[in-house]
Amino acid sequence: xxxxxxxxxxxxxxxxxxxxxxxxxxxxxxxxxxxxxxxxxxxxxxxxxxxxxxxxxxxxxxxxxxxxxxxxxxxxxxxxxxxxxxxxxxxxxxxxxxxxxxxxxxxxxxxxxxxxxxxxxxxxxxxxxxxxxxxxxxxxxxxxxxxxxxxxxxxxxxxxxxxxxxxxxxxxxxxxxxxxxxxxxxxxxxxxxxxxxxxxxxxxxxxxxxxxxxxxxxxxxxxxxxxxxxxxxxxxxxxxxxxxxxxxxxxxxxxxxxxxxxxxxxxxxxxxxxxxxxxxxxxxxxxxxxxxxxxxxxxxxxxxxxxxxxxxxxxxxxxxxxxxxxxxxxxxxxxxxxxxxxxxxxxxxxxxxxxxxxxxxxxxxxxxxxxxxxxxxxxxxxxxxxxxxxx
Amino acid sequence: xxxxxxxxxxxxxxxxxxxxxxxxxxxxxxxxxxxxxxxxxxxxxxxxxxxxxxxxxxxxxxxx
Numbered sequence: 001x002x003x004x005x006x007x008x009x010x011x012x013x014x015x016x017x018x019x020x021x022x023x024x025x026x027x028x029x030x031x032x033x034x035x036x037x038x039x040x041x042x043x044x045x046x047x048x049x050x051x052x053x054x055x056x057x058x059x060x061x062x063x064x065x066x067x068x069x070x071x072x073x074x075x076x077x078x079x080x081x082x083x084x085x086x087x088x089x090x091x092x093x094x095x096x097x098x099x100x101x102x103x104x105x106x107x108x109x110x111x112x113x114x115x116x117x118x119x120x121x122x123x124x125x126x127x128x129x130x131x132x133x134x135x136x137x138x139x140x141x142x143x144x145x146x147x148x149x150x151x152x153x154x155x156x157x158x159x160x161x162x163x164x165x166x167x168x169x170x171x172x173x174x175x176x177x178x179x180x181x182x183x184x185x186x187x188x189x190x191x192x193x194x195x196x197x198x199x200x201x202x203x204x205x206x207x208x209x210x211x212x213x214x215x216x217x218x219x220x221x222x223x224x225x226x227x228x229x230x231x232x233x234x235x236x237x238x239x240x241x242x243x244x245x246x247x248x249x250x251x252x253x254x255x256x257x258x259x260x261x262x263x264x265x266x267x268x269x270x271x272x273x274x275x276x277x278x279x280x281x282x283x284x285x286x287x288x289x290x291x292x293x294x295x296x297x298x299x300x301x302x303x304x305x306x307x308x309x310x311x312x313x314x315x316x317x318x319x320x321x322x323x324x325x326x327x328x329x330x331x332x333x334x335x336x337x338x339x340x341x342x343x344x345x346x347x348x349x350x351x352x353x354x355x356x357x358x359x360x361x362x363x364x365x366x367x368x369x370x371x372x373x374x375x376x377x378x379x380x381x382x383x384x385x386x387x388x389x390x391x
Numbered sequence: 392x393x394x395x396x397x398x399x400x401x402x403x404x405x406x407x408x409x410x411x412x413x414x415x416x417x418x419x420x421x422x423x424x425x426x427x428x429x430x431x432x433x434x435x436x437x438x439x440x441x442x443x444x445x446x447x448x449x450x451x452x453x454x455x
Binding site for chain 1: 400402403404409422440446447
């Protein structure tokens, strides 16, 4: 194998590069990314960077010298626009064609948008560093913020905006924040925490429109007819896998790039991170994980499998792990925390906001959640192991 | 081998403890990494490297 191309220059792409070099790949390595910045980390964007606690450069995934040591052709600020799996060629927006022996797809996600409102100034999404810095500048200028979508990201943005002293309303169609991710019971506790910090919650409500004046947003309207005045609106209603550039490539696409158990999508082609969808051997179904830890873990497995070849490839069977930081709460999940699970507190006290809860489906433990209980949660995590790759 | 940790970056995922329990632990109160052995024996190197590679906050640096 002489030339490996990595499409995607964030956590998964960079970890793949690291892994390939660490495992002895000495051939040509090309990394393609549609943003101009050197690889940076995304979890701090909605927290430390948006809050202004970190200078943007602190979110860099590596020092410049470590990037240089990987000896890559960096094609940053250049979008991949097409893939030909027959001839093994990636096409770039500038017309360049990159032949490859091995390819790792790590293009991540694009934020979903509402069918209205995004043409108005003051309406934002948050995925990239640039978007974060733009949003921060807007937040500092406008006191009334409406966050649409109360998943992990929207809830974090609401908490950060409150930390900046702003007037924040959080809207979601679900009955509680993060209910889709951690169920309505823990979601209720998350909602209580936001109320304690004087965030106005409008749960169980659809956004029906936005109004503007002179091209700038002035309000968000809800399905009960209420009108939320807004200087800044953040739309955090989830994301879609960035697979548009793969149309016509022959790769199996669905909710992401459809891989096999070893993260392989086609001969010589692997996927890792938010964009990869694969049959999880322990879960017994296809999954796609939008979690920072998964970006690293899956890239290590995918890169290793690309080098070793299909005969030696190992299945990828991690215990999913995610976290969110809001106010003084660190909420961590491992395994699966489906909204229809039975939730049982096994450690600590929810009233004291320090506890571990297990998620059970049909009396089987499928996941665990820790609220300010990182160390205790780790003990339970070991009961959820998938296989050797499950860390 | 020398291990440097950045507590300000640590997110308390505990991935390092799962990779190298002889070298890393977590504080009870907030889950932040605790270095049990800043200069572990050379035989621990593969586990320590693995811990550094898998850390979701890139808070571990291994100087060989």
